[in-house]
Amino acid sequence: MVADHLWVETKSRCHGAACPDCGTVSHRRHSHYVRKLADMPAHGRRVSLSMTVRRFRCTDKGCQRRTFVEPLGEFAAPYARQTCRLADLHTYVAHALGGSAGARMAARLCCPISADTLIRRIVRMAAVAGRPETPRVLGVDDWAWRRGRHYGTILVDLERNRVVDLLADRQGDTLAAWLRDHPGIEIVARDRAGAYADGIRQGAPAAIQVADRWHLIRNLHDAFLTVVDRHAALARRIMADITNEVSPVGQPVDAGMVSDPGEGAAAMRARGQTISRIAQTIGAERKTVRRWLRQGHPSTWQRRIFRPGIMTPYATFLDRRLKEGCHNAARLHREITAMGFSGRYGSVRDRVLSRRSTAGASHPVPIKPVPMGRNLARMLTTETSNRSDMDVLFIQRLMTAAPVLAQATVWVRDMQDLFTRKSQASLETLLEAGERTPLSRFVTGLRRDLSAVQAALHHPWTTSPVEGQISRLKMIKRTMFGRAGFKLLRARVMHAKCG
Numbered sequence: 258m259v260a261d262h263l264w265v266e267t268k269s270r271c272h273g274a275a276c277p278d279c280g281t282v283s284h285r286r287h288s289h290y291v292r293k294l295a296d297m298p299a300h301g302r303r304v305s306l307s308m309t310v311r312r313f314r315c316t317d318k319g320c321q322r323r324t325f326v327e328p329l330g331e332f333a334a335p336y337a338r339q340t341c342r343l344a345d346l347h348t349y350v351a352h353a354l355g356g357s358a359g360a361r362m363a364a365r366l367c368c369p370i371s372a373d374t375l376i377r378r379i380v381r382m383a384a385v386a387g388r389p390e391t392p393r394v395l396g397v398d399d400w401a402w403r404r405g406r407h408y409g410t411i412l413v414d415l416e417r418n419r420v421v422d423l424l425a426d427r428q429g430d431t432l433a434a435w436l437r438d439h440p441g442i443e444i445v446a447r448d449r450a451g452a453y454a455d456g457i458r459q460g461a462p463a464a465i466q467v468a469d470r471w472h473l474i475r476n477l478h479d480a481f482l483t484v485v486d487r488h489a490a491l492a493r494r495i496m497a498d499i500t501n502e503v504s505p506v507g508q509p510v511d512a513g514m515v516s517d518p519g520e521g522a523a524a525m526r527a528r529g530q531t532i533s534r535i536a537q538t539i540g541a542e543r544k545t546v547r548r549w550l551r552q553g554h555p556s557t558w559q560r561r562i563f564r565p566g567i568m569t570p571y572a573t574f575l576d577r578r579l580k581e582g583c584h585n586a587a588r589l590h591r592e593i594t595a596m597g598f599s600g601r602y603g604s605v606r607d608r609v610l611s612r613r614s615t616a617g618a619s620h621p622v623p624i625k626p627v628p629m630g631r632n633l634a635r636m637l638t639t640e641t642s643n644r645s646d647m648d649v650l651f652i653q654r655l656m657t658a659a660p661v662l663a664q665a666t667v668w669v670r671d672m673q674d675l676f677t678r679k680s681q682a683s684l685e686t687l688l689e690a691g692e693r694t695p696l697s698r699f700v701t702g703l704r705r706d707l708s709a710v711q712a713a714l715h716h717p718w719t720t721s722p723v724e725g726q727i728s729r730l731k732m733i734k735r736t737m738f739g740r741a742g743f744k745l746l747r748a749r750v751m752h753a754k755c756g
Contacts, residue, residue, distance in 0.1 A: 261301070261302045261303060261367070262302060262303045262305065263299060263300075263302045263303065263304045263305070264305050264306075264307055265296075265304065265305070265306050265307065266306075266307045266308075266309075267306055267307070267308050267309070268308060268309035268310075268311075269308075269309075269310070269311065269327055269329070271327065272284060273313065274311075274313050274325070274327035274328065276313075276315045276317065276320060276322060276325055277322070277325055277328070278315075278320055278321065278322045278325075279315065279317045279319070279320040279322070281315060281316055281317040281320065283313040283314060283315055283316050283325075284313070285313060285314040285316060286311055286312070286313060286314075287311075287312040287313055287314045287324045288311075288312045289309055289310060289311045289312060290309075290310060290312070291307055291308065291309055291310070292308045292309075292310045292333075293305060293306065293307055293308070293338070294306040294308055294333055294337070294338065294339055294340050295338060295339040295340070295343055295368070296339070296340045296342075296343055297340070297342055297343050297346065297368065298366060298367035298368050301367060302367060303367050303368065303369075306340070310326055310327060310329075311326070311327050312324050312325065312326050312327075313325060313326075313327060343368060344378075346366075346368065347359075347363060347368070347370050347374075347375060347378060348378050348379075348382060350362055350363055350366075350375065351375035351376070351378050351379050352379060352749060352752070354736070355375070355376075355733075355736055355737050355741075355749070356372035356373065356375050356376045356737075357372045358736065359372065359375045360372040360375060363375075376745060379745065379748045379749055379752070380744060380745060380748050382748070382752055383744075383747065383748035383751065383752050386751075386752055389414075389419075389421050389422070389751070391439045391440070391441045391442060392414035392415070392416060392417070392421055392442065393416060393441070393442065393443050393444070394414070394415040394416050394442075394443065394444045394445075394446070394718055395412060395413070395414065395415065395421070395442050395444070395445045395446070395464075396412070396413040396414075396415045396445075396446045396447075396718070396720050396722060396723040397410065397411075397412060397413075397432065397445060397446070397447045397448075397453050397457075397720070397723070398410070398411055398413075398447070398448060398720050398723040398724065398727060399411070399427040399450070400727045400730055400731070402743075407426075408426065408427045409423060409424055409425055409426060409427060409743075410423070410424035410426065410427045410431070410432060410453075411423055411424075411723060411726060411727060411730065411750075412424070412435070413722055413723045413726050415446060415718055415722055415723075418722045418725075418726075420726050420730075420750050420751050421751075422435065422747075422751065423730075423743070423746070423747040423750060423751065425743055427450070427452060427453075428452060428456075429451075429452040429453065429454075429455040429456030429459070430456065430459075431456070432452075432453060432456030432457065432460060433455075433456040433457075433459035433460035434460065435460065436456070436457065436459075436460025436461040436464075437460045437461075440461075442461050442464050443463075443464055443465065444464060444465045444467060444716065444718060445457050445461065445464050445465070445466050445467065446467045446469060446716075446718040446719055446720050446723075447466065447467070447468065447469065447709075447720065448468070448469050448472040448720060449468060449469075449472050449473070449476060449702075449706065454466060454706065454709065465712055465716070466708065466709040466712060467709060467712040467713050467716050467718050467719075468706060468709035468710050468712070468713045469713070469719050469720040469721075470676050470677070470713050470719055471719065471720075471721070472720070473676050473710065473713060474673060474676050474677070476699065476702075477669060477672055477673065477676070477699065478631075478634060478638070478669075480696050480698070480699035481634055481638070481665060481666075481669045481696065482630065482631060482634050484661075484662060484665050484695045484696065485630070485633050485634045485637070485662070486630065488655070488659050488662050489629055489630075489633075491655065491658060491659055492627055492628070492629070492633060492651075492655060493627050495651060495654045495655050495658060496627040496651060498654075499647060499650055499651055499654070521539055522535050522539060522541075522546050522549050522550060523549070523550060525538065525539075525645075526550055528646075529643055530643065530645060531643060532546055532547060534643075534645055538645070567598075567599070567600045567604070568593075568598070568600060568604060568605070568608060571593045571596065571598055574592075574593065574596070575589060575593070575605075575608060575609075575612075576612070578592070579609065579612055584609055586602065586605050586606040586609045586610075587602065589605050589609065590602045590605040590606075593605070636648065636652065637652065637662075637666045637669075638666065638669050638670055638673060640670075661694075661695060664693075664694050665694045665695050665696055668687070668690055668691050668694050668696065669696070671687055671690075672687055672691070675687060675714070676713070676714075678714070684710065684711060684714065688700050688703060688704065726750075729750070730746075730750050733746065733749050733750060734746060
């Protein structure tokens with residue numbers, strides 16, 4: 258034992274060995290030498306073996322090999338400087354952590370190895386692993402080598418949830434060449450990318466193409482969003498009209514006390530409204546609403562409009578100017594600065610805003626923001642039982658005022674139910690109905706990929722497992738800080754021994 262290094266002297270107990278060429282067992286000893294092997298650590302110390310290895314003479318006169326070294330079997334590979342079990346540990350660490358991080362972990366485990374050696378182990382293992390078995394069901398999707406600039410293709414065996422291969426680009430010709438080199442694939446699940454569809458038709462014409470249902474729903478919502486955006490101005494007008502009806506015109510508020518909307522919160526809760534909806538409607542925090550409801554009675558709180566301070570000497574002047582109709586905070590700041598005020602512009606601006614809110618506004622206080630974009634599209638296409646009365650009224654009036662939008666909404670809901678397998682409607686019937694809606698271009702795209710869309714309704718396969726493998730690929734790529742080449746990344750993704 259030397260410091261933290263443990264040396265063990267050992268030798269083989271076999272009396273003879275078989276010739277690797279002819280297989281003749283020989284007991285005639287020729288010579289011996291000492292072979293040094295690194296082994297698994299023990300008791301927090303490095304372990305090295307000083308192993309006496311014998312050389313034998315081949316007794317078969319017809320064999321061209323005169324002498325040979327006794328093999329160590331699964332204990333150590335020929336010419337290796339470490340045992341097989343230590344090599345397996347290093348390979349595991351390399352695949353789990355990569356080069357630099359793996360080298361640091363190996364040193365902490367008392368079996369040091371360089372980062373370059375770990376990387377060579379990964380690449381060498383991938384080179385000798387052989388070609389993976391051709392899957393029956395293949396999932397195809399792209400992954401970003403550099404977002405917006407360079408993409409690759411990942412191929413996953415959907416039955417085993419295992420990466421089959423990585424391709425350096427997402428061109429249809431590259432995928433077609435790979436499919437021709439791996440015959441026997443029966444089903445291919447993919448997204449709506451036209452390049453992949455062409456590549457599959459060229460490389461595996463007999464395979465069934467299945468469009469991913471999640472991508473179909475996403476494309477459907479994107480197309481519907483363009484229709485919704487055309488009615489944004491109408492939605493704002495309708496919400497403004499509803500606000501005028503249900504919200505009284507703002508009245509002056511006493512500067513000392515502001516009434517607590519706890520009673521309103523209790524009433525809304527009794528109607529089945531959620532805490533989030535109540536908080537959004539009355540303009541309070543959710544935890545505050547929960548406290549009101551837990552207390553079971555409304556309360557009041559003190560709210561001061563402004564605090565006496567540096568602006569107090571100028572309050573009368575500012576109030577007079579505000580009553581005269583001057584609400585320009587920058588101008589008011591310049592005026593009182595000329596009078597000796599030394600404060601910030603923000604102080605004047607905050608006071609002007611606070612006085613506006615209590616000075617008897619001539620416009621209604623908005624109860625909730627107008628839903629726009631994806632929020633409005635989601636509101637129209639999602640069935641829910643806990644909508645507020647205002648939401649129900651808003652949707653009814655919007656559908657009445659925009660029959661084209663109403664027609665598109667009904668069709669999108671039907672297609673959504675079809676893709677999520679909640680409906681047994683005919684795809685062809687829905688496509689014919691969709692041609693009479695503003696979503697006719699989306700229908701045209703579905704017809705170009707009709708066979709894959711129909712297969713998606715009858716087959717269970719999706720690209721969801723592929724997305725999971727892409728997440729794992731991203732994690733591996735980021736642990737290497739973007740410095741890994743395609744060869745190393747492919748080896749780590751395909752031949753990981755961890756997990």
